[in-house]
Amino acid sequence: MTQQAVAPGQVADIAVVGAGPAGSLVVVQLLRAMRRDRRRGSIVLVDPAAADGGGVAFSTADERHLLNVRVAGLDAHPDEPGHFLAWARAHVAADVGPGDFLPRSAYGDYLRQTLQAELGEAPPGVRVSRRHARVRRLAVHDATTPVTLELDDGSAVTARRVVLATGAAATSDVVVTMWEALDAVVEERWAEAVRSLRLLGPWLSQLGGSAAQREIVEDTLLDALVHAGRCEEARLLLTKRLDRRQSALDRRRLAAIPA
Numbered sequence: 001m002t003q004q005a006v007a008p009g010q011v012a013d014i015a016v017v018g019a020g021p022a023g024s025l026v027v028v029q030l031l032r033a034m035r036r037d038r039r040r041g042s043i044v045l046v047d048p049a050a051a052d053g054g055g056v057a058f059s060t061a062d063e064r065h066l067l068n069v070r071v072a073g074l075d076a077h078p079d080e081p082g083h084f085l086a087w088a089r090a091h092v093a094a095d096v097g098p099g100d101f102l103p104r105s106a107y108g109d110y111l112r113q114t115l116q117a118e119l120g121e122a123p124p125g126v127r128v129s130r131r132h133a134r135v136r137r138l139a140v141h142d143a144t145t146p147v148t149l150e151l152d153d154g155s156a157v158t159a160r161r162v163v164l165a166t167g168a169a170a171t172s173d174v175v176v177t178m179w180e181a182l183d184a185v186v187e188e189r190w191a192e193a194v195r196s197l198r199l200l201g202p203w204l205s206q207l208g209g210s211a212a213q214r215e216i217v218e219d220t221l222l223d224a225l226v227h228a229g230r231c232e233e234a235r236l237l238l239t240k241r242l243d244r245r246q247s248a249l250d251r252r253r254l255a256a257i258p259a
């Protein structure tokens, strides 16, 4: 990653586990803060992935896979609005606008290059290493003793502080329950659909996505409840949602539920 790597056996100041968007941006912000405050230190970034930045969502090479957030909402530096737009105009197309939805691969490239740019600016007292391995186990002793990260290549990394940026790993239970729910909806087995969708509710965040995307699952549950004749439960669900946030559409839906 840089010539000034953390030597094997040395204790790093910070280990970042996961080089997806979150882990890469943590390293970017750490490097900026160290440069600003003229601090020395060492960081180890650990991830089996070949490339940094992309993670699960932005490593796709298929240009048809688009971002679901506009260019203007995806700056790597919160204090530099327009950072992604300027990058996109230089690297994607000169006429990219702030309201465009670019391919997800472009965002992976942007995050990777943003990290590279920050590494290039790192002052001599800052050392950064990249380990291409999976962390199998963390050995945490007490607050004053460094943490040992056991890697799946048989080696270990020791660090004073650890950032876990390993993403949302959906368990197979959650994916299977989602599949069963959607299968029941398609085949109009409404009682089964309701049961699976209700089971899914508390675990939905494991699948990732925004709150708006997760609400689509709740909408499916509402629909299944009405089809199953459980209108009172549907009304309760919508009323709770309206208590949480007002919506003209939900008010119309509530009024349309059969008595």
Ligand SMILES: Cc1cc2nc3c(=O)[nH]c(=O)nc-3n(C[C@H](O)[C@H](O)[C@H](O)COP(=O)(O)OP(=O)(O)OC[C@H]3O[C@@H](n4cnc5c(N)ncnc54)[C@H](O)[C@@H]3O)c2cc1C
Residues within 6 Å of the ligand: 017, 018, 019, 020, 021, 022, 023, 046, 047, 048, 049, 054, 055, 056, 057, 058, 066, 067, 068, 069, 104, 133, 134, 135, 136, 165, 166, 167, 168, 208, 209
């Ligand atoms: C198909 C899809 C499309 C999406 N589209 C968008 C979008 O358009 N816009 C948007 O804002 N968000 C989108 N998202 C959500 C997006 O994934 C998150 O916003 C964000 O990118 C998650 O980043 P992350 O770094 O937390 O996790 P991840 O991207 O999951 O990265 C985690 C990294 O940690 C590594 N890792 C995991 N376990 C270990 C371990 N034990 N040891 C070492 N490394 C480990 C993994 O290899 C991976 O590289 C999408 C998600 C998916 C699944």
